[in-house]
Amino acid sequence: MLTEKDKNAYFAQAVRQMSFAQRLGMEVKEIKQDKVVLEMPVIAEHHANLLGVVHGGVLMSLADTAMGFACANAGSLPTTIDMNINFIKSISIKGSRFIRVIANVLHHGQSTLVAEAEVYSDNGELAAKARGTFFIVGKTESLVL
Numbered sequence: 001m002l003t004e005k006d007k008n009a010y011f012a013q014a015v016r017q018m019s020f021a022q023r024l025g026m027e028v029k030e031i032k033q034d035k036v037v038l039e040m041p042v043i044a045e046h047h048a049n050l051l052g053v054v055h056g057g058v059l060m061s062l063a064d065t066a067m068g069f070a071c072a073n074a075g076s077l078p079t080t081i082d083m084n085i086n087f088i089k090s091i092s093i094k095g096s097r098f099i100r101v102i103a104n105v106l107h108h109g110q111s112t113l114v115a116e117a118e119v120y121s122d123n124g125e126l127a128a129k130a131r132g133t134f135f136i137v138g139k140t141e142s143l144v145l
Contacts, residue, residue: 078134
């Protein structure tokens with residue numbers, strides 16, 4: 001398992017190597033023992049749906065990435081096998097600067113993990129809540145970035 005000192009650098013490097021995360025502008029904001037915090041900017045021409053709010057797929061992608069990082073933070077390399085999301089409040093493109101997601105692991109078994117994520121607007125309103133099941137494909141320390 002990575003030391004606390006190395007975790008932020010490790011996960012920041014992981015985001016830099018994930019082209020999809022880069023395309024969305026994801027950034028690692030905090031890695032703690034029991035949670036992962038990611039943020040991404042809201043860019044109207046890239047993230048809006050026809051209703052003028054952030055597309056649900058953007059929120060789901062951010063939640064999935066954060067939950068995957070939470071699994072990796074717990075020592076296991078994950079691949080998503082199931083995920084659901086509840087959209088609670090839309091995030092308007094006008095006036096929104098960023099989206100924040102906080103994720104943590106609920107269960108860490110021998111072959112699977114269960115994680116959850118909460119997605120927030122930049123004014124702190126809960127926009128979505130997600131839960132996912134992840135299959136363990138390896139250990140974090142085996143991944144060299």
